[in-house]
Amino acid sequence: MSDWSGGEVGVNRREFLRLMSASLALAGAGACTRQPPEAIVPYARAPEEGIVPGEPLFFATAMPLAGGALGLLVESHMGRPTKVEGNPQHPQSLGATDVYAQASVLGLYDPDRSQVITSAGEIRPWSAFLETLRAAMEAQRATGGAGLRFLTEPISSPTAIQQMRALLAEYPGARWHQYEPLARDGAAAGLRAAVGAEVAPH
């Protein structure tokens, strides 16, 4: 590119005008494209929920956070959640949300979110995970789970608690730890000092 390497600044005035006029003259030509052909891809068998393209569905759900749960109403387009709002009929939410609930939908589309199961960097199927897990659990059965530790976030779901209890009953030696990075430790400590018992603040 000898034209560019000439003067101290690379392009002199005439060169600049010539290039700019050429690119200006051609700028409009970029719009002279036809719309690409599109396909309409309807269902083979339509689902019964009545999903209609362009019409959102709203799902009532709850988001567990720091040992509690917030009642939510999630807007969903064609099976993809797009917006999280509070559920007006939920006694704790009454239509309001917090920053964590509002931001939670972003986590779903986070490119860093794991899409597949990997083992040592290799993509593995779900069945391989189950196989490995089953083998590890079987090995623990002989010792009653003496070498077994469960680490979870604080759980307030009655179903999950019941499942954990059933699991611990099967492995009496196992231990269950809960860790919450955003725990309200200060509030808990304050309540302990005031009431003298381990109670959860609300």
Next chain:
Amino acid sequence: VFHRSTNTFSRVSIFGALFFIAGATYGLALINRSAYVTEAGVAREQPIQFSHRHHAGELGIDCRYCHTTVERTASAGMPATQTCMNCHAQIWAESPMLEPVRASYRTDTSIRWARVHDLPDYVYFNHSIHVQKGIGCATCHGRVDRMNLTWQEASLQMEWCLDCHRAPERYVRPRAEVFNMAWEPPSNQLEVGRELVHEYKIQSLTDCYTCHR
């Protein structure tokens, strides 16, 4: 310095340039409205040779049997393969022409229809409001009941939209006739149209943001 004839040349070229620019503008406008650009009137090839003429015209199946959501939502709705199979499990069930339909149903994979009416993505369009306000299917889509392979009847250019939005009384019809393909405007359409515009509370919406939201 210059030869005397240069005077004539300059006069002719300055005068001629006006005509040239006018002609070029007119030519470009013609090209822009032509079927080459708008693709109006060009029948699209489809994966299955579906004929609206046969189904909607000869058999008289209502538009809404397949385009189920046209009265409720923005999209008119495309039928699932299941809708085809409602009838074609019984009639023409062995036809080789319908093998792609059966294959779609068997393997639970969608049929990829070629889109005929493709509005740019920067345009908001809603079928339901037009149907509710008494704009017939045939007003925009033409006599679909006479098309074998479907084509786009209108240019779908903005001037075409505005033509109706500026004066809806010219095109509006009674709600009961919306799905009637054969409806013809009465001789006193403007009179009837004005009454319907009043009755259906049709506004002449020509603001940019009506469609470009």
